[in-house]
Amino acid sequence: MKTNVIEIDQGDGQAPSQDRKASLAQSLRHRILSMELAPGASLDEVALAEEFGLSRPPVRELMRQMAAEGYIELEANRAARVASMNFDSLRNYFLAAPLIYVATTKLAARHATKAEIDGLKRIQEQFRAAVEGNVVDDRVLENDQFHFAIGKMAHNPYLLPSLCRLLIDHARLGRTFYQPRDERMDSELAEAVQQHEDIIDAIERRDAEAAGAVVLTHVNLARRNMASYVTPEGVTVPVEF
Template sequence: MGTAEPQAGTPRTVDRKQALAQVLRQRIITMELPPGAVLDEIALSEEFGLSRPPVRELMRQMAAEGYIELEANRAARVASMNYQSLRNFFLAAPLIYIATTKLAALDASATEIADLKAIQAKFRHAVQQGDVDSRVYYNDQFHLAIGKMAHNPYLLPSLHRLLIDHARLAKTFYQPGSQHMQHELATAVQQHDEIIAAIERHDANTAVEIIRAHLELSRRNMAMYVTPEGLDIPVE
């Protein structure tokens, strides 16, 4: 006799649904599932041992978070990313990152800071090992942890959405293959350490200064990718 499939809402189904959510989020932010990729509900149901209703419920949840796009009579797709995404990111990023980092410096607990240091250790290891997917993932987790430390329910949803494209842009533009890029990544690691130190001292002003520099590092490297070194741009 076969084993009956667990009903929606049972502990086994909830655990499998959470596992699917974690895997899908990681596949999207590391670009294993690229922008616009179709999500096969049947394949995902079979992979995680779920019926289709909890998978569809998860799709709606992830669409609300900004990971995927749902349209009537079309399969779910990974959220698109284009020039407008890049522009919107750099318009919104300073506002959100500065606000969450400042509040984190004011409100973070010792336990939260310890958790942030643990994430930073994994980020540093990924950079040292040249593990691009892990680097992107733990950078995402680093800034998300700071957002949670801000304890602000208005800012966290915006940060969640911002981080989706931050991770995907990082995977697109930060491909370490040169001495210059290795230096930039080392600088990013150092800036993370400095942000942690400022938060631990509850020094909001310094934390804000460092996160500004951190964002400028991202902007500069993405601009270098779009405009390769040595290309003369005429100025009118």
């Protein structure tokens, strides 16, 4: 399974504190996106500090940072928890997703550089390989990287934070879409791969309207399966939005 966890070399002593803090951040993000840590799960600061050789203050600082990013939730006098996924949060996700994906993709078609488009093509190659290799975690993570890259290509500092927050729940919900359960879902996964190619083509042609139309179709394709099939522990899936 592909991971983004930074290896720690403790050879003749521990790695610098910042390296260990970065490793903890990468590990927590991966555990949350992969659903290894379920929505609403409590996070033990003491255990995490011991696991990564850190004192409590940098762990608390990281928790505040990740709460600002949307990965976890903090409340007074309670342990930090993985961001929940309930009726309200999922309803808000499905309402916001089309708006944000369309906006960022249309702007990417207007502002992306050739180097950025080339980078998007490389990510798409990795995504296609993950789909063909039948590795669910890699499918989810490469899809996340694909849409994040488009968000950066939009060159809009107001939209990118919203997209990053959206991608957290997209990754968690997407584990169902990227693990097909029947022939129809297999077919739709192949369709999603082609839609990525069509998005790249529209961006490269500077056709913002076409790019927006394709990504809207792409979002709706995934939405049907996410809403119908996703039932991870801790999640209550609304029937209608």
